[in-house]
Amino acid sequence: MRIENEKIYPDCPVLARTVEVGGITKSQLIQKLQQHSILMNEYGERLIADEKFTTSDTKYSLQTVELTVSNLGFPDGASTTQIFKRASDLGLELCPLELGAHLRLEYLDQPEGYSGSPIQRHQAPSGSITIASEILKEDDDFPKGFYLRQINGVLWLRGYRADHLHIWNHDDHFIFCQTKKTSKK
Template sequence: MKMYPEFQDITRKTEIGGLTKLELIRKLRQQSISLNEYAEILLSNDKFTTSKTKYNLKTVELTIRNLGFPGGATMPQIIKRAEELGLDLCPLEVGPHIRLNYLDQPEGSTRNLSRGQAPSGSITIATEKISEDDDFPRGFYLRKISGVLWLRGYIADDLHVWKTEDRFIFCQRKDC
């Protein structure tokens, strides 16, 4: 049974933790996962930490439209609505772990690619930002282009309007 029956959601159970930062990066390389410069900045930042103990986390993937925004929404609006639905922001380390576990992501498109917009077929991991600097990467997104799996970092301020078809992953609140 779907938790959000009015939405087309995708739920995943992912094992998080149990790896050091270096081990996690090594696993990404072993799987031939490409990183952009922003992802490397996030992974090398002291605020990017990993859990020493393994735990299972259930995530929910929804579009902005599924969250109730037919005209798009800003990050503060998206977060507020997700919280109302019993969803939480993910720890930053969730991005690399989901990338390692989601190796069969469908191919994205390079058509109609606009600077400042989420690429077609990408999935953004909803996380707390680790810096108030709008020029510092906010978080990760997953993408597959020309057969290559990517873990990419992105920059977006709180005024950026996400499109209705943009996809986000949130953590399901444990008490739901």
């Protein structure tokens, strides 16, 4: 389905959030996820366990925007590279990888993701929100980032894999950062 009159960022509806990031260790972050009964898939566990997944010692706030691939000017979908480049051209930044876990802890009322439609392989699941973040490893078998989802009342922080040929759908949701602000604490 192609949306002809879709508005392009920043002249489109977005969901803006302020997210507190950092100030705790990786093990404390994992413990908080467990305390909130947030589940992770194997890819999410691999990402968070990797030595390149780091947490900031300093707590700071990030302004984020959630928008669709169409809101970036791709009514027919686009690759990750195209999406990230367009977002950068529009003044948006990739998020630190740890944002996914912190946002999952703050966004506990995410709507249910399963719409009753069959699950389609190699596509972002219905109701999921992908965190646009730096890719840690070019290896196609290593997860590229996190996405948030609620399935049957259970909150998930899931990792995903997508190679450079993957085309995201026009209505897939991404989160990008606008600005970084250090918290005075």
